[in-house]
Amino acid sequence: MPNHAIVIGIDRYATDLSSLNGPVADAQAFAQWLISSSEVDAQNLRLGLLPGDESPPLPASLVPCRVIGTSLAELNKALDEFFAPPLPHVKRLYFFFSGHGAASSNPFYGEEAICMAGFADQDWREALELSSLLGTLNAVPAEQRVIFIDGCRNAVSDTAQFGALSQRRRAAPGQRCNYVLRATGPGRKAAELDGRGLFARYLVDGLRGAGAAKRWDPAAQDGEGGYTVRWRSLGEYVFAQVAQHRAAQRHEQLIYEEGEHPASEDPVLAAYGARHFPLSTITVRLVDPAQPPGHTQIHLRRNDSSDPDLRDILPTAGRIEFKVPQSGWMLSANAEGWSSRPKTKAVLAYAERVDEELILSRAPPGGFETRWAEMLSRPLGGVAEAPQGQLSIRLNGLPPGGILPPIRIAVRRDSGELVVDPVMVDPLPLDPGLYRVRADAAGGTWAETTVLVEVGEAATAELALPSSDTPALAPTLLAADKPPPADGFALPSELLGPIAGTTVATVAALATVQGVLHYAYGLRRLDIGHCWYGSVGIEVQLVDEGTPQVGAGPGGEAVLVHAMRDADGEAGARAPWRGHPGVPIWSGSQRTNEGGHWVELDDPLAQQSKTGFSLATCVFAQHVTLVMLDRMPSGAVVILQYAIRQDPDHRLEIQRSLVQAEAFQRARAAGRDPLADPNVWELAHGAWFEPISALVACSALFERGDEARELFHAILAKLIHRDVRSSDLTVLRAARAARDGRGDLASALVRDALGSRQAPLVDALLGRLIDLAQKQGLPDKRTAWITADHARAIGHPLWTLRRNRP
Numbered sequence: 001m002p003n004h005a006i007v008i009g010i011d012r013y014a015t016d017l018s019s020l021n022g023p024v025a026d027a028q029a030f031a032q033w034l035i036s037s038s039e040v041d042a043q044n045l046r047l048g049l050l051p052g053d054e055s056p057p058l059p060a061s062l063v064p065c066r067v068i069g070t071s072l073a074e075l076n077k078a079l080d081e082f083f084a085p086p087l088p089h090v091k092r093l094y095f096f097f098s099g100h101g102a103a104s105s106n107p108f109y110g111e112e113a114i115c116m117a118g119f120a121d122q123d124w125r126e127a128l129e130l131s132s133l134l135g136t137l138n139a140v141p142a143e144q145r146v147i148f149i150d151g152c153r154n155a156v157s158d159t160a161q162f163g164a165l166s167q168r169r170r171a172a173p174g175q176r177c178n179y180v181l182r183a184t185g186p187g188r189k190a191a192e193l194d195g196r197g198l199f200a201r202y203l204v205d206g207l208r209g210a211g212a213a214k215r216w217d218p219a220a221q222d223g224e225g226g227y228t229v230r231w232r233s234l235g236e237y238v239f240a241q242v243a244q245h246r247a248a249q250r251h252e253q254l255i256y257e258e259g260e261h262p263a264s265e266d267p268v269l270a271a272y273g274a275r276h277f278p279l280s281t282i283t284v285r286l287v288d289p290a291q292p293p294g295h296t297q298i299h300l301r302r303n304d305s306s307d308p309d310l311r312d313i314l315p316t317a318g319r320i321e322f323k324v325p326q327s328g329w330m331l332s333a334n335a336e337g338w339s340s341r342p343k344t345k346a347v348l349a350y351a352e353r354v355d356e357e358l359i360l361s362r363a364p365p366g367g368f369e370t371r372w373a374e375m376l377s378r379p380l381g382g383v384a385e386a387p388q389g390q391l392s393i394r395l396n397g398l399p400p401g402g403i404l405p406p407i408r409i410a411v412r413r414d415s416g417e418l419v420v421d422p423v424m425v426d427p428l429p430l431d432p433g434l435y436r437v438r439a440d441a442a443g444g445t446w447a448e449t450t451v452l453v454e455v456g457e458a459a460t461a462e463l464a465l466p467s468s469d470t471p472a473l474a475p476t477l478l479a480a481d482k483p484p485p486a487d488g489f490a491l492p493s494e495l496l497g498p499i500a501g502t503t504v505a506t507v508a509a510l511a512t513v514q515g516v517l518h519y520a521y522g523l524r525r526l527d528i529g530h531c532w533y534g535s536v537g538i539e540v541q542l543v544d545e546g547t548p549q550v551g552a553g554p555g556g557e558a559v560l561v562h563a564m565r566d567a568d569g570e571a572g573a574r575a576p577w578r579g580h581p582g583v584p585i586w587s588g589s590q591r592t593n594e595g596g597h598w599v600e601l602d603d604p605l606a607q608q609s610k611t612g613f614s615l616a617t618c619v620f621a622q623h624v625t626l627v628m629l630d631r632m633p634s635g636a637v638v639i640l641q642y643a644i645r646q647d648p649d650h651r652l653e654i655q656r657s658l659v660q661a662e663a664f665q666r667a668r669a670a671g672r673d674p675l676a677d678p679n680v681w682e683l684a685h686g687a688w689f690e691p692i693s694a695l696v697a698c699s700a701l702f703e704r705g706d707e708a709r710e711l712f713h714a715i716l717a718k719l720i721h722r723d724v725r726s727s728d729l730t731v732l733r734a735a736r737a738a739r740d741g742r743g744d745l746a747s748a749l750v751r752d753a754l755g756s757r758q759a760p761l762v763d764a765l766l767g768r769l770i771d772l773a774q775k776q777g778l779p780d781k782r783t784a785w786i787t788a789d790h791a792r793a794i795g796h797p798l799w800t801l802r803r804n805r806p
Helices: 023-036 072-083 130-139 198-207 231-243 246-250 367-376 473-479 504-516 522-526 604-609 648-669 678-684 691-703 705-721 727-739 743-756 763-775 780-792
Strands: 004-010 045-050 090-098 101-104 112-115 127-129 142-150 155-157 178-182 214-217 226-230 256-258 268-273 280-288 297-302 310-313 319-324 327-335 338-340 345-349 353-362 389-395 408-413 418-420 428-430 433-440 446-453 458-463 537-544 559-563 585-591 595-601 613-619 623-631 637-645 801-803
Touching: 004 023, 004 072, 023 045, 023 090, 023 142, 023 198, 045 072, 072 127, 072 130, 090 130, 112 130, 127 130, 130 142, 130 178, 142 198, 178 231, 198 231, 214 327, 226 231, 231 246, 280 327, 280 345, 297 319, 310 319, 327 353, 345 353, 345 446, 389 408, 389 433, 389 446, 433 458, 446 458, 473 504, 473 522, 504 522, 504 537, 504 585, 504 623, 504 637, 504 648, 537 595, 537 613, 559 585, 613 623, 613 637, 637 648, 637 691, 648 678, 648 691, 678 691, 678 705, 691 705, 691 727, 691 763, 705 727, 727 743, 727 763, 743 763, 743 780, 763 780, 780 801
Parallel strands: 004 045, 004 090, 090 142, 101 155, 142 178, 280 353, 389 458, 537 623
Antiparallel strands: 101 112, 112 127, 178 256, 214 226, 226 268, 280 319, 297 310, 297 327, 327 338, 327 345, 338 353, 389 428, 408 418, 408 433, 433 446, 537 585, 559 595, 595 613, 613 801, 623 637
16 A cells, blocks of 8 residues: 655745745655655655745656646645545555745634645635645545644734635544644744755654654564654654754744644654664763772663673773764763762763763662673563563652643653553553653643663653743733742642643633632632623633733624524624733623524624634533633634533532643644543543533544543543533434444434534534434435534534634
């Protein structure tokens, strides 16, 4: 089964937009790697280039490739080939784009786009919506989809509505395996340097095995051992290389990973033989004491290898060099009465030269020799019954269990082989060797370290959580008489404990809980939201962390809500915005009946440009639904939804649930595998519950199939037990019945969902309802309304979000 690729680079744009110097060269370099590595044959590589005056000529190796155009219409035509019979058999589909990118700062649209040929400031329709592109790529029947996009993501307009491909296609059957790497984070620019994009330059270098993008893998090359470039190590290499450049620092450019795939998979993108790369020189220099003790012996042992250990006597100059294969190594030293500190040190020798400093300290007699003999007595990666070590993990000095919400932590061998994801036990017993420990916070930030585990020893991996602090957070907390964050932590609730990754949106949500539950202290001083004395309804909050609050509300917008049963009929009264001086949070509240509703912003500018959008939501009995539009300082918009139970006796439980719901929804929007999210495991085991997040989790777990069946049933049972009434739950029950072979029950539930005329609020369940109805042969008249909603939906990663006009 062959691999296919679509590679596009655009240097020349319309006169009112800056042309670029690097995209064509970047696209050519990536295409040349595909051909030279035999990843893709030339006849399966679709190459679209739009050169400028300074673009390089086409290399001879790319002449046999299939030429495609670079406009939106021409890309649409190229993609249509994957759906024309006979359908091609695709193992891995590569998509590479280099050129301009853009993003909308409309709080209900928030779409991003790649700018195709013909794009201009006055012609936004020639910029292709990313959701449309990714949805179509996801429909291609391929085992894996690997996507690289080198373009800016800065917000350009509140009113722009980008173009889309001709059809919104249904996803291909089976588990999604989509790997997406972006040149920069939401709202940021991507830099060029010396005629190349920084991202694309280091991406191609990494695929060719530069630096730590490759890792020694003893199982590679049919067990003979070799080097592999895997997805995760490639992303980490590109991240590290780009971040060191001033051009990237000026734009705050940080490589961003997305895509939905099983966390246990880390595909090999390139493989090289054991002798492909030059030897690395490890220089060991003694820094303490000034003169080495007599007969100081240096030991080097290769990680995950049966190669003989290297030993040599340290010269009196205190400096020695070893020529070694590029790999992970373990460094130790000893002399009579002396041993190295730390006892053994991890050395990642994936560059041509590596410098390591050595410190010796007095040691008990025999201590080092005994421990080294233990290490030599068994091969690394041996049988499970062999002696093990222990690994403890600390995040900002705290154990994982002491942080709310729980942080996803994964442990892999140096080769990239997964050991455990997520880590739910501390300390963790491990075989001796080098391990990579990575912590992923909600929203795409992460931190990683390498740690050495030894026989009978307790090792600790110290990780610093990336700060989520923004300039608006401290003033918001101070306005609520709460301390500002320190070291990435804040205390918005007096009894909730330390919260990692606190945002203004976190504070706004917790303040809303206190308003719903009539709690007079804590964050109520912010005076946002509505006091809900027994009634149910919807509260919409706009959090704009990049803009200080001025006046009573954000421009001329107002919140409109209408019941789904009324189709596009009259909306309820416009809700005025309410806020607190100096705090970037505005809130509009409306009492409503239970059931599904469409929520939109009534913005005169949007009406003029015909860019209005409606968001599906649901109101449950004895709950207030909070719709959060979080516009971050970068301009990127995140939409969050919560159902807050009116139960003052369980205030802290409800607050905790919203904190974990926020972390889960942000991670899920970025495509995180639900099986790798500790918040999902805690939801299934009853540590927290929030109805809308539980619906999202159930939908994601159902897509994961048998591997997630136990968690799916546990969360679904909680939704049914709590009598959460929504079309989403009806669709989930119908899908389960169909999977279990209970056709009559599935048919009845599908008819119930269609008869409710209430679209699911989870976008994936909107499509699943159509699939179930079509499989049951229901007439078009019964399904027309849901098909129309699906056609107008933009394919948001979480929610059913549709254009107000077809």
